[in-house]
Amino acid sequence: MQQPGCRVFAPDMPNFGESDHIDCADIDTYADYMADFIQEMRLSAPIIVGHSLGGGVGMSIATRYPELVSALVLVDSCAPDGLAIPEEHYPAIEAYKTNQDFMRQGLAAVCPSLDDPDFLDKLTNQAMKMNPIAFSGNARALARFSVVGSTDRFAGPVLVMYGEKDIIITEKMAERTAAAFASSELEIISDVGHSVIVERPELFTESLQNFIANNFR
Known part of the structure; x- marks a missing residue:
């Protein structure tokens, strides 16, 4: 039996892509904007898919606005207690915002099985649109992020996806x-x-389709 289609929305969060820059980098603030988007679009408890920092945003929405979320899909996400980035890595993080070749190399390193140079160029171009304050700012936001003690506020199904070759997130974090x-x-x-x-x-x-089929028959 063919599954019914789903509507998919892929908004750029503040400080990313084509969205406006704001004067802070904070996961709960990003989550507030996404919660406003859900309500403005009159979406009925969508499934939230969050990747990396976006996983933290998804967890923030689900634990602070559980009525807005039916399920979570967390892809190589920061853990509920955040992600501490060693201080010695910050000079390299800052270098990304002015060096497009360095950014491209960094994206290639974290996505080792991506074998599409043109698509990698597009990803790099999008990454370079990030608000300059958000390069180190997002890393600091990940370090202070925590939903420990509040995850029981969300009772919906959660799929955690983890790539074995991830050099940012560890299997223990997943x-x-x-x-x-x-x-x-x-x-x-x-x-x-x-x-x-x-x-x-x-x-x-x-995997996403199977998760939906298994939990929303």
């Missing part, structure tokens, strides 16, 4: 994320790094 929610499953994907969404989009789509 396990902590899955363990923090009452109804969760952890999918570990071999041969991909920090983003199955761009490295193996067909596999990501299949």
Whole structure:
């Protein structure tokens, strides 16, 4: 039986892509903007998909506005207790905002199975549009982020996806994320790094469709 279609929205968060720049980099603030988007679009408890920092945004929405979310899909997400980035990495993070070649190299390193130079160029061009204050600002936001003690506010299903070759998120972080929610499953994907969404989009789509079919029959 063919599954019914789904509407997909992929908004740029503040400080990213084509969206406006704001004067701070903060995960709960980004989550507030996304909660406003959900309500402005009159969406009825959508499934939130969050990648990397976006996973933190998804967890913030789900724990602070649980009525707005039916399910979470967290892809190589920061853990519920955030992500501490070593201080010695910050000079390199700052260098990304003025050096497009360095940015491209960084994206290639975290997505080792992406073999599409043209698409990598597009990702790099989008990444360079980020608000300059958000390069180190987002890293600081990840370090102070925490939903520890509040994940029980969200009772919906959660899918945690983790790429075995991820050099940013560890398997233990992914396990902590899955363990923090009452109804969760952890999918570990071999041969991909920090983003199955761009490295193996067909596999990501299949996993997402299966998750939806299993939880929303």
